[in-house]
Amino acid sequence: MAENRYGDDLDRAEGGFGADIASQRMDALDRAALHHALSLDGGHALDLGAGSSIQAVRFATLGLETLAVDALPRARTLVGRLDLERALPIRYLEKDARALTRGDLPARLDLVYSQRFIHHLRHGEAVALLRLVAEAMPPGARLFLSASGLASELAEGYPAGPIEARYATLSPAMQAKHHIEGPVCLYAAEELEALAEAAGFATERVELSPFGNVKGIFTRIGPPTR
Ligand SMILES: C[S@@+](CC[C@H](N)C(=O)[O-])C[C@H]1O[C@@H](n2cnc3c(N)ncnc32)[C@H](O)[C@@H]1O
Structure with missing residues (x-):
């Protein structure tokens, strides 16, 4: 079994997109998003690249109408396996996030969360997706976003060029260890900030x-600025 420094089982992966970590461990960003969800008086949440959808299930149990989006077949998610749409205010949409349209999303999104997914898209696709999502978010709504990092071991042997063109497979060793087969766009901290800011968000905290x-x-501030 391959493990990372947190003891996560990296083999709990399917589809070549890396391990489903959220179902193994709640990290600081998960907890921050849940704190924020508790401070809302209901509303709508979106989990992009939800994987097994466990964090989406957490939002739904806190009373948010929640949409989980992933390319994974519904039957492989908690929502599908436990038929949770009958028990909780949750919906699972099996779709390539690059093909999402405004009509797929609720009219208003109060909280958007996406962990360990956005690096699977080209940078331009990520900007377009966040702009689409931002259209549904009123000023003040929060985005909780993470990406695989250029400062991580994933970048060993990875050809990091300019972010607009950065989209390459990991080294064979990292592909095998992390079960990440396709091309990815790894991020530096300031590049994730710039990505969110290009979609109309202000940065609260990046680490x-x-x-x-x-x-x-990140906090939604208005139309994209650049
Ligand atoms: C490493 S998993 C992360 C799952 C979960 N968010 C977590 O933090 O554990 C990456 C997820 O992104 C999904 N994914 C990758 N590319 C996608 C795309 N273009 N559209 C929708 N989902 C995608 C994969 O199916 C996979 O479930």
Whole structure:
């Protein structure tokens, strides 16, 4: 069994997109998003690249109408396996997030969360997706976003060029260890900030995890600025 420094089982992965970590461990960004969810008086949440959808289930149990989006077949998620749409205010949408439209989303989104997913998209696709999501978010709504980091071991042997063109597979050793097969766009902390700001968010906090991934909390401020 391959493990990272947190003891996560990296083999709990399918589809070549890396391990489903959220179902193994709640990290600081998960907890911050849940604190924020508790401070809201209901509302709508979105989990992008939800994987097993455990964090989406947590939002739904806190009373938020929650949409979980992932390319994984519904039957492989908690929502599908436990038929949770019958028990909780949650919906699972099996879809390539790059093909999402405004019509797929609730009219208003009060909280958007996305962990360990956005680096699977090209940078331009990530900007377009966050802009689409931002259209549904009123000023003040929060985005909790993380990406695999350029400062992590994933970047060993990874050809990091300019972010607009950065989209390459990991070294064979890292592909095998982390079960990440396709191309990824790894992020530096300031690049995740710039990504969110390009979609109309202000940065509240961005930090590196001990592994070297980038985790940020952002607030919707208005139309994209650049
Ligand atoms: C490493 S898992 C993260 C799952 C969960 N958010 C977590 O933190 O554990 C990455 C997820 O991104 C999803 N994914 C990758 N590319 C996608 C795309 N273009 N559209 C939708 N989902 C995608 C994969 O199916 C996978 O569930």
